[in-house]
Amino acid sequence: MAGSLSIRKIYVDSRFKTADSYSDAQFKFELKESVQLPDKCVCFVDDVVIPHSWYNIDANSNYLYVRKYEYYTDLTTPPLLTDHMITLEVQNHTFDSLKNALQASLDAAFGSNLFTVTKNDRSGIITVTIASQYNCKIFTDAELKGTNDWSGSAYDSSNLMSANEVLGVLIPNQGISVKTSLVDLRRYHNVYLSSPTLSSYSTLGPRGENNIIKKVPVTSDYGSMIFDSVVASHDWVNVSKRLLKTLEFRLSDAYGRTIDFHGIPVSFSLIFLIQDD
Numbered sequence: 187m188a189g190s191l192s193i194r195k196i197y198v199d200s201r202f203k204t205a206d207s208y209s210d211a212q213f214k215f216e217l218k219e220s221v222q223l224p225d226k227c228v229c230f231v232d233d234v235v236i237p238h239s240w241y242n243i244d245a246n247s248n249y250l251y252v253r254k255y256e257y258y259t260d261l262t263t264p265p266l267l268t269d270h271m272i273t274l275e276v277q278n279h280t281f282d283s284l285k286n287a288l289q290a291s292l293d294a295a296f297g298s299n300l301f302t303v304t305k306n307d308r309s310g311i312i313t314v315t316i317a318s319q320y321n322c323k324i325f326t327d328a329e330l331k332g333t334n335d336w337s338g339s340a341y342d343s344s345n346l347m348s349a350n351e352v353l354g355v356l357i358p359n360q361g362i363s364v365k366t367s368l369v370d371l372r373r374y375h376n377v378y379l380s381s382p383t384l385s386s387y388s389t390l391g392p393r394g395e396n397n398i399i400k401k402v403p404v405t406s407d408y409g410s411m412i413f414d415s416v417v418a419s420h421d422w423v424n425v426s427k428r429l430l431k432t433l434e435f436r437l438s439d440a441y442g443r444t445i446d447f448h449g450i451p452v453s454f455s456l457i458f459l460i461q462d463d
Contacts, residue, residue, distance in 0.1 A: 228422040231400040234414040237450035242373040255321035269338030270295040
């Protein structure tokens with residue numbers, strides 16, 4: 187027989203995280219008193235408030251892998267390949283500043299007056315054009331993870347740290363001009379809240395994670411807050427017979443990387459209910 191609930195709602199705010207917490211996106215939250223949950227108890231995550239304060243280009247996603255093809259007069263001779271891993275300026279970029287950052291990085295790596303970077307505000311794409319005696323290429327993530335003839339600096343294929351998803355470098359492309367797909371300045375489409383304390387390990391995340399307790403769509407632009415509430419009665423986790431004292435939480439992207447909120451706190455509510463038979 188199900189018991190009764192002594193606590194029906196817990197308000198969590200990362201401003202009150204424990205001293206040994208890593209950040210506002212990976213933290214521990216100590217309850218003032220232990221909470222014993224009865225049998226047939228479920229938990230909903232509600233009243234979520236998350237700051238859209240992460241940069242679309244940060245230190246974990248600011249690399250591009252660029253190749254220059256230099257052709258000889260004798261067209262039977264294979265072109266000379268020059269590969270450089272370039273870095274984009276870390277910040278929250280606008281369409282304009284991203285285009286300018288790409289131009290500056292290409293100039294720094296290959297020399298000025300070789301590449302020209304332009305943007306199309308209507309289509310949301312960026313075009314990289316090289317001088318007429320050359321061709322160029324920006325490697326996609328799929329190409330870098332597969333077999334290739336990259337000759338630049340060594341890289342970790344399991345952690346490319348590339349800006350390809352933001353810039354829209356998704357389709358293999360080579361030529362005098364290389365066009366991106368749609369530039370995605372938002373970067374993250376969803377934020378995943380996980381908790382080893384509350385999870386019943388009955389969910390499967392994009393990469394097979396089994397301790398996600400809430401998926402929050404990114405519905406605001408940089409500098410605003412993201413709000414999310416319970417909209418589906420089935421969006422609960424089974425927490426029967428748990429003894430709660432120290433709660434652990436982590437907010438990550440679809441790849442499981444902890445998000446950097448740059449010191450801005452997050453908050454949400456935990457609602458506990460007795461599940462009917």
